[in-house]
Amino acid sequence: MALFFSLIKFFMATPNNNSPELDAAYWNLQYQQQLTGWDMGTVSPPLKAYIDQLTDRSIRLLIPGCGYAHEAEYLLQLGFQNITLIDISSEACQTLQEKFKDQTAIKILNEDFFEHKGQYDLILEQTFFCALNPQFRSLYPRMIHNLLAKKGKLVGLFFTIEFMKSGPPFGGSTDYYAHLFYPYFESKVFKPCYNSHPKRQGSELYVILKPKLCTVSTFSQVKT
Numbered sequence: 079m080a081l082f083f084s085l086i087k088f089f090m091a092t093p094n095n096n097s098p099e100l101d102a103a104y105w106n107l108q109y110q111q112q113l114t115g116w117d118m119g120t121v122s123p124p125l126k127a128y129i130d131q132l133t134d135r136s137i138r139l140l141i142p143g144c145g146y147a148h149e150a151e152y153l154l155q156l157g158f159q160n161i162t163l164i165d166i167s168s169e170a171c172q173t174l175q176e177k178f179k180d181q182t183a184i185k186i187l188n189e190d191f192f193e194h195k196g197q198y199d200l201i202l203e204q205t206f207f208c209a210l211n212p213q214f215r216s217l218y219p220r221m222i223h224n225l226l227a228k229k230g231k232l233v234g235l236f237f238t239i240e241f242m243k244s245g246p247p248f249g250g251s252t253d254y255y256a257h258l259f260y261p262y263f264e265s266k267v268f269k270p271c272y273n274s275h276p277k278r279q280g281s282e283l284y285v286i287l288k289p290k291l292c293t294v295s296t297f298s299q300v301k302t
């Protein structure tokens with residue numbers, strides 16, 4: 079399946095457009111130049127609130143496009159034992175290796191999310207989807223669906239504004255996300271976020287999504 083996503087990504091990529099290729103080199107440069115304006119320096123308040131009510135510390139957790147992974151620090155403090163972090167940037171991953179040295183509860187993978195294989199009970203989304211080349215957005219729900227266990231959940235935040243400058247970040251709308259996710263997920267929560275970080279107040283959708291039992295035809299119906 080990971081090969082399938084890589085191939086689709088390869089064929090969907092359109093060279094010679096005006097936006098930069100959002101690859102490892104691009105993200106490494108952002109980290110090297112400390113252009114990390116997205117970094118809140120702390121666990122995202124809505125994700126903290128969600129994490130706070132979890133009781134099972136052994137669940138398999140994934141944070142894709144984790145950056146400096148403040149959520150993982152918080153999860154560690156609470157005693158979660160099985161946390162996987164993925165980031166395409168080796169710069170970010172080196173920082174994480176230092177930060178989480180000797181922490182057996184944390185696995186750090188320097189790889190493209192779309193090439194990842196695994197099975198998780200909970201995937202946390204925080205400013206990763208908005209960083210993707212919009213051409214690849216339709217792959218995201220399929221990939222998340224594929225990585226979640228039957229009773230797993232995607233919990234996260236999505237920007238409901240459009241940005242003045244060309245992205246990343248790339249924005250979106252509630253209707254757009256509904257169109258993207260509803261073919262694959264049952265929505266438990268899908269509403270404006272009331273407890274966003276102060277800098278993001280009024281600009282985020284908070285979602286808790288559970289995978290539907292998708293058939294092959296469901297997958298082929300969704301436009302790429």
Ligand SMILES: C[S@@+](CC[C@H](N)C(=O)[O-])C[C@H]1O[C@@H](n2cnc3c(N)ncnc32)[C@H](O)[C@@H]1O
Pocket residue numbers: 100105106116117118142143144145146147164165166167170189190191192204205206209210
């Ligand atoms: C805007 S930053 C957000 C980082 C972190 N989630 C946060 O909120 O602080 C996006 C992150 O996604 C990573 N990234 C971008 N494309 C990726 C991909 N295809 N696979 C894995 N990581 C990716 C970048 O290296 C970067 O660390």
